[in-house]
Amino acid sequence: MNTPNASTSNTRTPDAGARADVRKSGDRKSGDRKPGGRKSSDRKPGGGPSADTVTATTADAMTADALLWIELLLRQFPELLTELAPAYRSPSAPRPTPAGAHRAPAGPTRAEREEALRAEQAHGLTPSGARTSPLRLHISDAVRDITDGVIELDEAVHDRLRLPRPRREQVAGRLLRIAGLLDRAAADDVLLEHVRDEVRRMARRCTRALGGAEPVVRVNGRCPWCDSVSLRAFPARRAVLCVNPACRCADRACDCRTDPAHRHAWSEGAWVRLAAESGADLAELTASTTDTARREGSR
Template sequence: RCAARAALLAVERAEALRNEQRHGLAVPGHGAAPIRLHVSDALRDIGDGVTELEEALFERLGHGRPRRAPVAERLTRITALLGRTAADPTLARHARDELRRMARRCSRALGETEEMVRLPGRCPWCDSVSLRVFPERDAVLCVNPGCRCADPACDCASDPAFRHLWERAEWDAAHGGAR
């Protein structure tokens, strides 16, 4: 009885190997699907980031500690606090930076990062050859980390991680559509 079972298993293994070699068919459960650790890491990082951001907002706004909840519910609660968050410039900047960081991390994990195209010419603020166009966003950005514009209301003046960005209409008006 054991010999018959062993022979049957050997025939099945040989048939599965033949199918895989000939047709690319594998037995369910026996394939080695690639593990995308960067996606798993991004999910964990974004989930932790949402939790930490919500806790920071609740604490700063005097709401105590938020109750445990899935990420989607936490995001809904964060959205409900945006009006009060905007009234505190330091808190608003922190929330903006964290949300941007998580959005970039998500985009990279999904392979949705937008390709930059080099723009000929020099930046009107820093005179560097570091202008890039984001075709999908329809915007121009100076990637020079030291570039700062003269507008004190612009985030590039106060946030070292932020780069000055011109929307298409603003760039075209100032530079005659040269892109």
């Protein structure tokens, strides 16, 4: 019987010419990433910020803008409700008689009855109380539009964020509730933009109903048509207009020849050409038409 040699080992060793595929702890391949580092493909060409950084910055700016519009609406909506309260006496009613003279009867005057009849025939509205008061329809329409808009926006935000249906609340309470959800809405670009656009629209409606003027920013440079320093930026319209009433262009079909109220306007797509023809700085022109609540809220 053959017995194995005790001096012979059963373990196979690699050949002398073979190399073990073992790397030292300090060695790295050319394709390895350092801990916390970026690949060259992760960086934006030219060394600029990545798309994620730009998106986050845009979301922060949009959130801040929405908050400013909400603050403006919270401040002005109570004033709108105050303007809705009618005066005690109609402007068309006769003035009260001086002291000591014969007093008019307690019932409504003829002028008040005629005014009430005209309002009822034109709008189907009847005044409450013994006396008529001026019906401020543009204020009433603005209050109704803003109230309905805030309710719909509050419900839309809760639905988009998969939250329970919001409780019934006054306009101010709903606006504060929307403002408290802006941090969560910032993760949804579509929702955040919708919130910003809606509160901006309602705040502007409130401002216009209260008699506030549209913000206007002067633009450096001269109008390409009339060579006048009359270029003005209207951030609410995202447009630049020439406010010179005597401005005339070379286009025979333009309304500037027949309509005295017509003004030449350049939309956002024509700003590059306008800057080149008027001598204005494109960066300054774009900044002057930036639509933010800070400019309008500080008026």
